[in-house]
Amino acid sequence: MPEPTEIRTERLLLRPFRLTDADDVYACLCEGPRVGTLLAAPVAIRIQVR
Numbered sequence: 001m002p003e004p005t006e007i008r009t010e011r012l013l014l015r016p017f018r019l020t021d022a023d024d025v026y027a028c029l030c031e032g033p034r035v036g037t038l039l040a041a042p043v044a045i046r047i048q049v050r
Contacts, residue, residue, distance in 0.1 A: 007014040017025070
C-alpha cells in the first residue's frame with residue numbers, strides 16, 4: 001500500500017494524523033459544548049500514554 005500523501009497549498013496542509021497531533025486535536029475537541037455534537041465520534045477523553 002502506498003504511503004499517504006500530503007496536499008499543500010499556500011494556506012492549507014492536508015495530511016494523515018500523527019501521534020504528535022494528539023494534544024492539538026484534543027484541544028480542538030474541547031473548544032466548546034457544540035463541537036462534540038457536530039462530529040460523528042464519541043466524546044474525547046484525554047489519556048496519558050507512556
